[in-house]
Amino acid sequence: MTAATFxxxxxxxxxxxxxxxxxxxLLGWGLKIxxxxxxxxxxxxxxxxxxxAGWVVRQNETSxxxxxxxxxxxxxxxxxxPNQVFTAWNPLHPERHYTVSAYPGGVDLPSTAAIRxxxxxxxxxxxxxxxxxPILVNGNEGYKVSFxxxxxxxxxxxxxxxxxxxxxxxxxxxxxxxxxxVENDNPSRHLTDFLKFLExxxxxx
Amino acid sequence: xxxxSSQHRDSIWQADLISLGLLVVFVLAVYGLEAWVxxxxxxxxxxxxxxxxxxxxAVIWLAFFYRRDRLEPEPKTMVIQAFFLGGLLAAAIGTPLxxxxxxxxxxxxxxxxxxxxxxxxxxxxxxEFLKYAAVRWTVYKSEEFDEPVDGIIYATATGLGYAAMLxxxxxxxxxxxxxxxxxxxxxxxxxxxxxFAGVVGYFLGIEKFQERPAWFTSLGVVIAAVLNGVxxxxxxxxxxxxxxxxxxxxxxILAAVLAGAxxxxxxxxxxxxxxxxxxx
Numbered sequence: 001m002t003a004a005t006f007x008x009x010x011x012x013x014x015x016x017x018x019x020x021x022x023x024x025x026l027l028g029w030g031l032k033i034x035x036x037x038x039x040x041x042x043x044x045x046x047x048x049x050x051x052x053a054g055w056v057v058r059q060n061e062t063s064x065x066x067x068x069x070x071x072x073x074x075x076x077x078x079x080x081x082p083n084q085v086f087t088a089w090n091p092l093h094p095e096r097h098y099t100v101s102a103y104p105g106g107v108d109l110p111s112t113a114a115i116r117x118x119x120x121x122x123x124x125x126x127x128x129x130x131x132x133x134p135i136l137v138n139g140n141e142g143y144k145v146s147f148x149x150x151x152x153x154x155x156x157x158x159x160x161x162x163x164x165x166x167x168x169x170x171x172x173x174x175x176x177x178x179x180x181x182v183e184n185d186n187p188s189r190h191l192t193d194f195l196k197f198l199e200x201x202x203x204x205x
Numbered sequence: 206x207x208x209x210s211s212q213h214r215d216s217i218w219q220a221d222l223i224s225l226g227l228l229v230v231f232v233l234a235v236y237g238l239e240a241w242v243x244x245x246x247x248x249x250x251x252x253x254x255x256x257x258x259x260x261x262x263a264v265i266w267l268a269f270f271y272r273r274d275r276l277e278p279e280p281k282t283m284v285i286q287a288f289f290l291g292g293l294l295a296a297a298i299g300t301p302l303x304x305x306x307x308x309x310x311x312x313x314x315x316x317x318x319x320x321x322x323x324x325x326x327x328x329x330x331x332x333e334f335l336k337y338a339a340v341r342w343t344v345y346k347s348e349e350f351d352e353p354v355d356g357i358i359y360a361t362a363t364g365l366g367y368a369a370m371l372x373x374x375x376x377x378x379x380x381x382x383x384x385x386x387x388x389x390x391x392x393x394x395x396x397x398x399x400x401f402a403g404v405v406g407y408f409l410g411i412e413k414f415q416e417r418p419a420w421f422t423s424l425g426v427v428i429a430a431v432l433n434g435v436x437x438x439x440x441x442x443x444x445x446x447x448x449x450x451x452x453x454x455x456x457x458i459l460a461a462v463l464a465g466a467x468x469x470x471x472x473x474x475x476x477x478x479x480x481x482x483x484x485x
Contacts (some may be wrong), residue, residue: 021330021426024327024430025326027326028307035312035323036312054315054316092314
C-alpha cells in the first residue's frame, strides 16, 4: 500500500467514524422524541388527561369531604386543597408541576380568576399577578393568568421564587384551571410541553 | 519487536496499574480524613476542595506516566494539550449538547431501556467521538505520534481532561461535594473516561501504523460508546437502588474493575499487534 493510499484510507476512516456518530445521534434524537411523546391516561374525579409517562401523579386527598364553600381553599400547594383535582410532576425534575383544578361554573372566567387570586394571595407569600389576558386555544375561549410567589421552604432553606401560568377554560358546569408552576425558572421555557398536556385535559373522556 | 518499544510499553502499563493503585489509596485517604478529622468547610472552600479533588486523578496519572515514560517520552506539552483539549471539548460541546440540545435529564433516565439506548447512542457516542476527534485531528498527524501505544497515551490524557471537566462542573453545580461521596464519584468518572478513551486510542494507534479496513477505528469508537453507555447504566442502576452507601462503593469497584480489565486488554492486544508486526 502506498503512502497516498494509506492516507486516503485514514481519511475514509475518519469520515466513516463521523458519519456513524451522526447516525447514532440522530437515532438518539428519535429515541428522545419517542420517549418524550409517551403518555399515560389519568382520570380523576371525571377529569381525564394524558400525563407524560414516568411522571408522578398526586390526586386530591379530600374529594370525599368537599367544603361547603367551593371556593374555600387550603394551602394551594397542599393535596388538601379541595379545588385541586391532581398534580403531576417529573420525579427527576420536581421543580416543575402541572396541576388541574376545578371550580364551580356559571361565573365568568375573570371572576373565577379573581377569586382564585384572592385565595392564593392570602395563603402564599408575595403572590403577584404578572399578567392576565383572554386567550383562544384550539378554538376554545379561555383566560390566562401569569403569576409569581415566594416559597419560603423549611427553616434554613433558601426561599425559592415560583412562577406559573393558570389557564382557565369553561367545561360544562365547571371551570377547569390548568396550571404550570416552575421554581427559579421562566415558565415560558416549558410552555410547549405544557400546552401539549393542556390540550389533553377534558371532563369525561 | 524492538526492545526499547517493549520496555516503553511495559512502563506504560506499570504506570497505569500504579496509578490505579494510587487512586484507590487516594479514595481511602479522603474517606478516612472525612471519617476521623471531620473537616468543616465554608461554601467557597468546599467548592475549591471539590475542584482540587476533581483534578487529582489526572495529576496522579500524568505524574506517574512521566516518571515511567523515560525511554521514549511523549512531549509533556502535547500530553498536557491533549488533557486540556479533552476538558475544553467537554465544556464547549459535550455538556451543552447533552444538557441543552438533547436535554437528557428530561427523558433519558425514564426507563431501563432509555437509560441503556440513550446512554449508548447519545452520551456514549457524543463523549467518545469528542475524545476521538481531540486526538485524530491534532496529535495524530504529529511526528511525535510514532508508535501504536501513543494512541492510548494521548487518548487517555484526553479522557482524563474530559472527566476532570465533568467533575469540576459537577462540583460547581452542586455547590461543593460531600468529601467521601464526592471523591468516589470523581474517581469513578476519571477511571471510566480514561478507560473508554484508551479503547479509542488503541484503535487509532493501530490504524496509523498498520493496514486496516476503513471501518477499523469506527469499530473502536462504537465499542467505547457501548462500554460508556453500559457502564453508566449499570452504575446509575446500582447506585440509585437499595443500600446507598454500599452501592457507592459498588460503583467504585465497577470502575476499578473496568479500568483494570481495559488496561489488561489493551496491554495484551498491543503486545499481540507488535509481535505480529515484528514477525512480518
